[in-house]
Amino acid sequence: MVDAIVEAAARILGQQGWAGFTTNRVAEAAGVSIGSYYQYFPDKHSLTDAILHRHLDDCLAVVRRATRSALPPAALAAELVDGMIAVHSITPGLHRVLLDDAPDIRSARDPHSAFEVEFLGHYAAAVAACRGRAPTEADRIDGMLISDAIDGAVHNAARRGMLAAPAMRLGLIEMITRHLERRPD
Amino acid sequence: MVDAIVEAAARILGQQGWAGFTTNRVAEAAGVSIGSYYQYFPDKHSLTDAILHRHLDDCLAVVRRATRSALPPAALAAELVDGMIAVHSITPGLHRVLLDDAPDIRSARDPHSAFEVEFLGHYAAAVAACRGRAPTEADRIDGMLISDAIDGAVHNAARRGMLAAPAMRLGLIEMITRHLERRPD
Amino acid sequence: MVDAIVEAAARILGQQGWAGFTTNRVAEAAGVSIGSYYQYFPDKHSLTDAILHRHLDDCLAVVRRATRSALPPAALAAELVDGMIAVHSITPGLHRVLLDDAPDIRSARDPHSAFEVEFLGHYAAAVAACRGRAPTEADRIDGMLISDAIDGAVHNAARRGMLAAPAMRLGLIEMITRHLERRPD
Amino acid sequence: MVDAIVEAAARILGQQGWAGFTTNRVAEAAGVSIGSYYQYFPDKHSLTDAILHRHLDDCLAVVRRATRSALPPAALAAELVDGMIAVHSITPGLHRVLLDDAPDIRSARDPHSAFEVEFLGHYAAAVAACRGRAPTEADRIDGMLISDAIDGAVHNAARRGMLAAPAMRLGLIEMITRHLERRPD
DNA sequence: GATGAATGAGTATTCATTCAT
DNA sequence: CATGAATGAATACTCATTCAT
Structure with missing residues (x-):
């Protein structure tokens, strides 16, 4: 029930x-x-919380899977993008509503929440592994940017009803791949 | 008043x-x-609409300015990123609240709204100009992706209180630049 | 059960x-x-009723006992006061809550209810016996007043957490005794 | 309004x-x-509070008036009894509901509330004045008992629809008078 | 009989909107 | 034009009561 x-x-x-x-x-x-x-x-808030956490868990599963083995840039990018597209293809309208504000949701989306920390930690680890080294500050920043770029692209695509468009998917994978290939210090 | x-x-x-x-x-x-x-x-909705349109107008001004002359990739990327950061630095909490709240706002954020068409048109033109050619379908898609990546990065940075962080800015500019430099087709 | x-x-x-x-x-x-x-x-009302009647039965037992033999004023007063203090010392908070809540309780506290008739009847009888005569209208009124004075003193003492205070007990007994000693017609 | x-x-x-x-x-x-x-x-509680305080203010006015001059026992008793009967003759059913419990009311009826302190203070002063001396502990207790006896008699009379009965009034005045006439130390 | 999940009418409170002054 | 008191539909939440197991 x-x-x-x-x-x-x-x-x-x-x-x-x-x-x-x-x-x-x-x-x-x-x-x-x-x-x-x-x-x-017990109240209304706990319901929005449940919905949000279900979504965040799905997102976490995607990055966890992508971190399991050290993938080359193109493979990692594809894994992340495809995973996020899949997650947002269930009730596409929902996530856009969910992520940015709701009277209630701020706490769960707090920059220091357990989710945020684990989520970005996985991203940093994946980027570093892809670059064949232990995570640096640069990897952390790039992980965040890659996560945010995917986030923006996927949510806007959902809004436009273009989540399934191959050109969007390929372009996004390319963008992420090229960013992973750079060698910052 | x-x-x-x-x-x-x-x-x-x-x-x-x-x-x-x-x-x-x-x-x-x-x-x-x-x-x-x-x-x-006339009602409450028209007020949120007014706030939203003020924000969208600010965003439009940024891309209009960036399209005025054909800029090289790095310059164009910097212009767009800096412009969007500036726009979101006024009342940073506002925009994240603003963009994703259905159904009040749906109409203005409709994929076929005048704003959306002009906004993405400018992006496509800027990308094409940067690549020294008339806009192609690939430029349109890349414009959309670049817009979405900046959108995601800026909103999430605002949420984290990191809008002013130089590392974020530089990384984002780099990501956009590299994507602009590619030669699709 | x-x-x-x-x-x-x-x-x-x-x-x-x-x-x-x-x-x-x-x-x-x-x-x-x-x-x-x-x-x-059968419902909630019957539960409050049950609680109330248990209390009323305890009160009836006190006056019944006091009526068994014709007591001199001071003894009768002490018997009644001590009895009522004892009854209200079990869960002292309860009785104050119980007595004045309309309309759940109105029927049981109806001036013509069996309880009211018997209760005041005993009081009138005790007062008359103490005065060595058959009950008159004056005895009935005085019985009622004595009952009400004890009621007020005991409930307010319960509210103040002073049910066990000897000064209160002695003063109340004195007040009742002196009223019993008067000889009205 | x-x-x-x-x-x-x-x-x-x-x-x-x-x-x-x-x-x-x-x-x-x-x-x-x-x-x-x-x-x-602002809420429901503030309404019950307003009703209660209106009643408590009326009661305070009665005892304040009775304390203005040092009255002989019979006069003081009559003043207090008649005052309280008058106060409770407006919407007689109300006060009984009001005084004992209500989810909200406990604080205002707290034994240490400003009302309780002033109210009993006046009673003690009136009793002492009547006895021609400065208030002693015995006067304080007797003030409390007299207040409680009037309280019990008046509320129960209201319940029985007998607030206007002369016999009740006279008997109560007599009871109070006799108690005032005693000389405790 | 005993159970406790399910019910839904009822309660306090909020807030967009109107309109008499 | 400007005001702000008045409105009442709508909302989150409670609790007495029922009934299938």
Whole structure:
């Protein structure tokens, strides 16, 4: 039942945005009474939290997978881009709504949150491994930039309904690949 | 007076997010009665619209300026990145709040809106000029990707309070430059 | 089981007041499922009723005992005062909560209820016996006043945490004694 | 408007008890929209507070008046009893509901609240003056007992619809008078 | 009988919007 | 034109009660 509620909430949030996102509406969409909703979620905030964390977990899984072995630049770029496109292809409208502000969400998106630290740590590790060395400050910055570039490209593509466009995918992979190939100190 | 209201609204939205953003509070912060507010704005939506359009106009000005003369890759990249950083340095919290909130804002961020068309048109033109040719489909895609990468990097930097970090700026410029230097087709 | 529930209910009501007094919470505190609760009590009202009647029965027992033999004024006063202090010393917070909450309780506290009639009847009888005559209208009124004075003193003492204070007890006994000693017609 | 709301609230609370006492119902009874209610009262608690304090102020006025000059026992008793009967004759049902518990009210009825201190202080002073001396501990206790006895008698009389009964009034005055006449140390 | 998940009417409170002054 | 008191639909959340297992 928790799953049915989160599912319905994600659907509503993706399709109607914050405006249509009320606990009663979510419960109804999940085919559940509002009373039952509150048996499983103590308040509204915990629901947005659940949705957000589900998404962040998906994103983490992508970078974890990409870090498992030291990949050459083009392979790493493709792995990351394809992974993120896949993650955002489920209810594409949702993530854009989710990531930037919501009354509630700030804490989970805090720059020092556990997610942020692990997420960027994996990126730095992947970049360093790709460059055949231990992570440096430059790798950390580049990891962040690569993550942000993918983030921007994927969210805007979702907004334009272009998530599946091959030209976008190839161009983005190329951009990341070339940036990985540089040798900063 | 319209300006005072938009100013106050932007301040509140940037500092307190959607939660503190009520018409009464905005009117009060602008030193205007709520009655007067409704003399100038038919409803609340038109206020968020005004804030958004002010921001989009600032962004447009940046790309317009960058298109004025055909710049070499590094110069173009620096111009765009610095321009966007500057635009987002005024009330940095605001823009992240602004861009992704459906459905209030959907129309203005519609892929076929006049803004989107002109904005991406300028990007395509700048990329093509930089490559010394008339805009091709590849230039259009690359313009979009460059725009999106800058968007992602700048918004996430704003979230992290790192908008002024030189390493971020230089890395981003490098990434864009290298992508501009490629010769697709 | 009925007793366990009433016990738990009295405890919760005395400690947390009406705010924490919910059927689910009572059932849980009694170590009983809410389903079982409704096997024994048709609704919530019948539970408060049960608590109230338990208290009223305790009060009745006090006046019944005091009426058994014709006591001299000081002895009767002491018997009544000590009895009521004893009754209210069990969960002192409860009774103050209990007596004045309309309309849940109105019926049981109705001036013509069986309790009220018997209770005041005993008081009138005790006063008359103490004055060595059959009950007159004046004895009835004085019984009522004595009952009310004890009631006010005991409840306010409970509120102040002074139920056990000897000065209060002695003063109250003195007040009642002197009133019993008067000879009205 | 504040007055209209408090008036309506007192009426509802007196007639229907806590059960019918909802902000929406109060607003409606006051002929005011719920929005207007919240323009004048920040929450529900502040309304019960307002009602209670209105009552406590009335009670304080009675004892203040009785303390102005040193009265002989019978006169002081009559002044206090008649004053309290008068105060409780406005919406008689209300005060009984008000004084003992309500989720909110505990703080104002705290034994150390400013009201309690001033109220009992006046009683002690009046008793001492009546006995022609400076207040002693015995006067303090007797003041408290007299206050409590009046309280009990008046509230129970209100419950029985007997507030106007002369016999009750005379008997109570007699009881108080006799207690004032005693000479404790 | 006993259980406790499910129900939904009801409650306090907010906030965009109107309109008499 | 400007004001701000008044409005009331809408929202998050509670809790007495039911009923399938």
